Amino acid sequence: MRFLFLRLLPALLITMLLLAAATEYSVARPSRRTADVAYIPATDSAYSAKRHLLDVYAPKKPGARPYPVVVFIHGGNWTSGSKDLYSFVGRRLAKQGVVAVVINYRLSPDVRVPQMADDCARAVVWVRRHIADYGGDPARLFTMGHSAGGGLAALLATDDARFQRWGETTNPVRGVVLDDAAGLDMYDYLKKKAYPGDNQYIVSFGPNPASWREVSARHHLTPQTPPFLIFVGGETYPSISSSSAEFRKALVGLGHTPYYQVQPGKKHIPMVLQLYWQHNIIYQKLLPFVGAKE
Template identity: 70%
Template sequence: MFRMPTLFFRVLPAVLVLALLLAVATEYATARPSRRTQDLAYVPATDSAYHDQRHRLDVYAPKASSPALRPVVVFIHGGNWNSGSKNLYSFIGRRLAKQGVVAVIINYRLAPLVQVPQMADDCTRAVIWTANNITKYGGDPNRIFVMGHSAGGGLAALLAADNRLFARRGVAQNPVRGAILDDPAGLDMFDYLQKKQYAGDAQYLVSFGQKPEGWREVSALYHVTTQSPPFLVYVGGETYPSIQSSSERFRQKLTALGRAPGYRVLPGKNHIPMVLQLYWQHNIIYRELLAFVGLTPRPAG
């Protein structure tokens, strides 16, 4: 059954914010071998779409010098397409930087101000900014990966799968070299919104619009090809049926194309712990992510 429980998404933002605020508070009591450059604008203020808060990103770079440029991970937060902030995810930036990755944590505009196509365009522009500027922070513009949790996972998948997002911005080649999806939501909103089987489903039309062709356009499942970059997909064993079923269909589609993803179901984890586990440096997602981006993970301990 493919279902996004209405009550879950009403409760999620408040619960997630509380949990992440606790994680952020604890972050300041730990060693942070990284340097953060905060609130960089990735859209010029002269742009008609410019939003002073939502078109901002933070860069986390390792303090240790390196003779070579480092791989880059652009992280896209979740929040049901209508909430969330990069400021809650400093722990991810610092954990990645501690392990030798240059991390870029982004904001993007949210519903009801905009709909998902504009959110995807914002994320695209953040990746383009990264490709053009990340060498200043020790990052390799030829090794950019995207990562996201929940709604951010769906957006990350779309950036990796739909090259047209970059072509529309004048970038001939998609700079995304791979995607790490953490309990991704929205991989197949075309299927879900066609059915509208459950009370409250109409709320998603605020973010996704009224037209079925639009739902398909922003569903990554319909854009992956034999040329798509590699994916790592992590799904909570106790997460919501909507995420379980769409992630499995995504895996099947990629496998049929000869692009089988790394795919792991994490037993006992529901949706919120799937992102909170990223506070701990040696969890399975980081260990496999490091190999995925071309680094050797440090031994656990």
């Protein structure tokens, strides 16, 4: 791959996601959306009125017990993207018995990736403390992400100290779904700088290798790391293919058995667009993984 693909969301992705957003109301009936909930207080010195927001998508029908919860983190090269483009993910998950939370977080160049990770962690903390009000089970909380959002979703599950700084004694993430994740090991990537233009990532990740390592989930893995579902496009960018394979290898070396699937013919953008269809393979594996089908 060339991480250059992540500079901006390609026009095709934006167009198709806008079409999906425009038609997501066709599946809205089984779900209830609560939009633009602030997950940190406006009095916080870091507060962003646009970026510190999340949307909750809950099944309308009460469950026999609280529903599992999936926090979805969008991609966009750490420089772009919005929760508003992914309402179809929230609707599809809610329709299938999951309380979905789709979040915004601050972006580069306003902040660097460590601050983005803090934003995502604070969103998860909010979810753990408040999701019962929406019918969700805080004890069954999972993260999910595509592209740069996948790297952040993996980091949240593996970096316990990040939650401790926000008042959580234990990491609330019980598992992770990676959809063509980027940034799983930016420490290795930025040390090599194998592709033209890689210096652009210094804007988002900073010049300090210690910081690259801090935000790389690969370097936080332990035998206690929660389970992973890992999906990779068969025709995605080479660095996503290789870093995902190395991530899986590291998990197996620690005694884990992650689910790992390369989806033949899929490029990077279609890997997230497929989430528009209820019966795609990611949802088929996700639902039993989070306990929506038991």
